[in-house]
Amino acid sequence: MNPLLLDVPLELETERLILRAPLQAGDGEVVYQAIEDSIYELKSWLSLFQEPPTVEEVEIMLRNAHINFLKRESFRFLIFDKGSNEFIGTTSLHEIDWDIPKCEVGYWISTKYSGNGYMTEAVRELVNFGLNHFKFRRIGIRCESTNLKSRAIAEKLGFVLEGTLRNDNFSADGNKLTDTCVYSIIK
Template identity: 75%
Template sequence: MNPLLLDIPLQMNTERLILRAPLQSGDEEIVFKAIKDSFNELKAWLSLFQEIPTLEETHILLKNAHINFLKRESFRFLIFKKDGSKDFIGTASLHGIDWNIPKCEIGYWVNTKFSGNGYMMEAVKELVDFGLNHLALKRMEIRCESKNLKSRFIPEKLGFTFEGTLRNDDLSADGSKLTDTCIYSRIS
């Protein structure tokens, strides 16, 4: 089946969270504020956030995420608390999709003020269930820098298999040194 014909929900719900595609007016302001509030943590691990993006750059980032969602190239979801507060938790995505296998990689970042509450674990678990059961993916990966213990905790807690460490595999987020990449996977 052509991936463009897949019925992909624009919103998914967990016990405490709403995961939805970034397409509503005002999303860029919410995400922009979270990036600013979480900048020190994001800068340490993500090359995308070596400088705080402008509101316009954030808007473009979300528009591109929506375009890629529609093209079935990646599925980025904004994560909100379901308790009525609508607090923005962070983002989680299925990206690097190879429909021939089919497989993907999972990526995520959390708004610092909500870190440590298990929200990202809950969101990633939902994406894993969605990928394996709804999309019938055969392989899902989480890759992260070996020193990023918070990111590594999620696949370890969700029962992913640790496949190994690629030594000197990537540059640090700031581009100053080589880093090791840990690879975790779930297969169907």
């Protein structure tokens, strides 16, 4: 089946969270604020956030994410607290290969929500969605070997560490070579 014909919900729900596609006006402002509040932690791991983006740049990023969602090239969801409707972070299925089918999952969380299990809950939901709705045969997580919080999420969710690729990438700031941990879960 052509992936464009797949029905994909714009919202997923967990016990505490709502995951929804980035398609509402004003999403850029909310995400921008979380990036600004979390920039010191984000810049350690994401080259995209070495400098804080503008609200306009974040809005463009989210609109492009929505286009990619519609094209079935990636599925980014914004994460909101069910009770307060506060923005918590993002998680996505990306690097999709529909022929196998497989993908990778990515995520980041606003610093003020870190340590409460929100990201583990959100990623669990998205991984189950990918395995059950899309019938992905493999979902991977790649992260820098020193990113212990990201690695902990993969391990809590039962992902298997397949190996560590030495000198695989540059650090987020581009100043040194880093090792990449490759995790996967298969169906």
